């Protein structure tokens with residue numbers, strides 16, 4: 001063995017050199033591959049960063065109700081919107097003179113503060129961390145903020161403009177928005193213009209309720225805190241119902257919850273109880289005598305109203321309209337609340353009462369719409385920075401998921417928050 005090595009020193013040396021060169025070559029190749037990959041990653045990350053930073057889209061919002069206008073603020077805040085168009089078929093006066101009051105719950109207040117809403121500059125009042133204002137006042141305030149944003153973003157508010165197929169046809173192809181937010185309320189038909197299915201999922205909230213409205217043109221139209229009363233039972237013995245015996249039953253759920261809300265001019269009442277099969281509930285669900293419910297609302301209003309407002313008496317009772325009997329409270333929400341219009345590369349999301357609505361007025365309705373906007377900023381960001389169609393579809397799917405989650409959460413806790421607590 002030694003002899004063999006001694007005999008062929010050159011062959012060993014050549015093999016050693018070749019191995020060394022091979023190793024050096026492999027090392028060089030690995031190093032240059034690594035450098036190339038690193039350069040590629042750095043360039044790609046920088047380019048992606050620049051693209052994401054520069055990405056900005058055009059957004060169209062249909063409906064200037066509280067939800068549409070809040071969506072407009074979210075869009076401006078996202079930093080990814082170059083051009084924002086907000087439409088409403090109503091003219092300014094009709095839009096801003098809407099009488100109903102809205103009650104913003106603590107979550108909505110926090111959300112709006114984050115969007116730069118200054119409640120100190122808005123007519124309204126605080127009670128139990130809720131802010132009460134008139135819908136028109138709220139809309140006017142949001143319109144004024146949008147006006148201020150015009151220096152940063154190209155904002156156009158087109159009032160008295162209905163969203164129709166004709167409106168869409170008139171937009172030049174290269175100016176089509178990348179995102180359309182439909183917030184046209186419970187009676188809007190913009191989804192059908194965009195070819196979005198109007199199928200709804202209707203789900204029970206496991207409660208029964210009734211509503212009443214009182215309109216008194218002689219009263220003040222200023223925002224007023226709500227009044228809540230709990231564990232109510234009604235003496236319906238005059239109608240042949242022996243209720244008192246029943247509510248001593250320990251298995252029966254605690255009685256009715258009443259809420260009085262709205263301004264003194266447009267007063268509303270909501271009466272709710274858990275879905276149960278007690279004698280009184282059965283009686284109020286099926287009675288053909290509409291005066292029973294009217295009587296309950298009449299008496300309840302006089303007991304729980306604020307001291308400074310007038311009682312309802314037999315003369316003024318005609319100001320009151322109410323449900324004839326208790327009905328099942330149901331939440332209807334769109335099966336499709338977000339869609340992609342492929343040929344035109346437009347992502348559509350449906351918000352507010354256009355997406356989900358209760359058949360019962362809780363006096364807190366606007367908050368459900370606000371919750372839906374929680375995912376709007378991320379949705380706009382993801383759509384603006386999308387590289388391909390898959391990214392947009394993923395953004396839409398996340399938006400739909402959030403919408404479904406909200407409906408589920410509302411069914412479990414929504415009535416408790418707005419009525420029972």
Ligand SMILES: Cc1cc2nc3c(=O)[nH]c(=O)nc-3n(C[C@H](O)[C@H](O)[C@H](O)COP(=O)(O)OP(=O)(O)OC[C@H]3O[C@@H](n4cnc5c(N)ncnc54)[C@H](O)[C@@H]3O)c2cc1C
Pocket residue numbers: 062063064065066067068087088089090095100101102103104135161162163164183184185186187188189190261262268351352353354361362363364365366367369
């Ligand atoms: C009688 C009553 C009392 C209420 N009281 C309370 C309360 O006390 N507290 C509370 O929180 N909530 C209350 N609500 C609920 C509250 O008003 C709604 O939750 C809220 O208005 C929903 O907002 P939105 O923006 O989704 O829809 P909307 O307010 O209905 O706004 C939709 C807008 O879209 C516009 N529009 C429709 N179609 C088109 C189209 N094709 N093109 C352009 N524009 C279009 C409409 O003109 C409208 O301005 C009450 C509602 C009613 C009816």
